[in-house]
Amino acid sequence: MTDPNHYPLLILGSGEAGKYLSWTLSPHYSRVALIESSYLGGSCPNIACLPSKNIIHSASIIHEASSSNLLASQMKIDMQTIRQRKRDMVAGLQEVHRSRFAESKVEVIWGRGVFVGEKSIEVDTAEGKRLVTADKIVISTGSRARIEDIPGLKSAKPLTHIEIMELDIVPEHLIILGGGYISLEFAQAMRRFGARVSVVERNEGILKNEDGDVVVALKGVLEGEGVRFYTSAVVEEVSGIYGESVMMKGTISGKPFELEGSHILCATGRVPNTTGIGLEEAGIQLDPRGFINTDERLETSSSGVYAVGDCAGSPQFTHVAFDDFRIVKDALLGKSTIPNRKSGRQIPFTLFTVPEFAHIGLRQREAKVQGIEYRLAKLPMGAFLKTRTLGQTTGFAKALIGDEDEILGFTALGVGAGELLPVVQLCMKMNLKYTDIADLIITHPTLSEGLVYLFQKVPAKAS
């Protein structure tokens, strides 16, 4: 008799890699179960990437219309309709996920799962506690917003990315703690809806890993739209409560500062969902920052238990979690010669401000630190002729070229910049030369066509 509480494969958390593993491996295992506490399909479709881009798009429509001089009178912003548009999209995505789970015959167990021993998890379901065991387990529990331990911050009830997307009003003055990805995307959108927006960042500048030319240009665009930046800031105390009045006190470059606003958004990074879920009991080791330790194939210190996505310390992007799925799928299908592994993979990303900022490979600042020689091609976005038709010529693209004419790195700050990455990525992955792109016939006028002009600008090798 089969034990109904034992599964050949069990997935904890339905994030990007977890859900794809369950759907894809279901035909290969006699039974697969997936435990999920709140968001079927994980953060991306419910509370992170896709809903935030939906809101950003609404903000862009408003910005385009109001800055085009095509409107006879001023628009009234209706945040309830903007939120409903986002909710409708999320509801549609949830339906897609429900159908996909039903079709795949994966058993979804609703409730929070906690390891109570090696390969055994207790789930707190609506019907009571249920103990399930498995031969193989994949942990895909993701991460959550970090709320800094600043006196008064927690009691001021700050917003995270979840609550800000549920607002039905435009905040009068939104103070954003942190100047990274989440901050900049929401700063611009909320400013475009009409909020006063102040970004408070502890580092000297925003986006600390990026090249100076990108940071200066992007900050300039956001400042031009009215976003205010307070960098080198140490926040010492917060008082008040959100929605009414909040006060932030601290120092900027050592001098006292005070900022009063109506709402605070915490965008100060993520903490992995790895505490309080019994990982120690299951022999699963964490690194000093709390992420699950894994080997190249994402297997944890407990044999047969894998970890994927944000909780495993993979770069925090949905597309990387998807690649984690590919790695673990191959491992679980017993493919012994696996080209896929977690180190040395391409990690492209796009920041969805307007203009977008997209990057892959080596940065100029990294090349300098590592003493890597390169030739630089750089072109203003206005030379990508399609941007002229859109009236969005802000930004630039640049490429770092190595000795063998290989592309070492590529950056674009401009309209649709994220869509330029794949052509360059493929060229890098296949070890092609930059001339392979420069010699392509690319449709005119598309944004990608600008890549031809960019790579034609690569300086000749020094003789």
Ligand SMILES: Cc1cc2nc3c(=O)[nH]c(=O)nc-3n(C[C@H](O)[C@H](O)[C@H](O)COP(=O)(O)OP(=O)(O)OC[C@H]3O[C@@H](n4cnc5c(N)ncnc54)[C@H](O)[C@@H]3O)c2cc1C
């Ligand atoms: C506002 C925002 C915007 C973003 N935008 C982008 C973007 O544009 N592009 C991009 O690539 N990345 C973006 N990211 C990052 C991206 O969302 C994450 O890297 C990605 O969602 C991580 O996926 P995951 O599978 O690791 O975890 P998640 O998608 O968070 O999935 C984890 C799941 O596990 C469940 N869970 C957790 N603990 C338990 C438990 N004990 N028992 C049962 N279930 C549990 C959770 O409910 C959740 O459903 C954004 C993130 C945020 C916050």
Ligand SMILES: NC(=O)c1ccc[n+]([C@@H]2O[C@H](COP(=O)([O-])OP(=O)(O)OC[C@H]3O[C@@H](n4cnc5c(N)ncnc54)[C@H](O)[C@@H]3O)[C@@H](O)[C@H]2O)c1
């Ligand atoms: N477009 C995208 O792909 C996208 C969009 C949003 C989020 N994400 C992912 O989600 C991750 C998390 O985003 P995030 O913006 O929360 O983190 P982040 O790491 O991008 O930025 C956090 C910022 O907060 C600052 N900070 C931390 N503590 C502070 C304090 N006490 N006072 C002032 N500043 C402080 C940090 O210096 C940093 O600049 C990102 O790293 C990214 O991987 C991706």
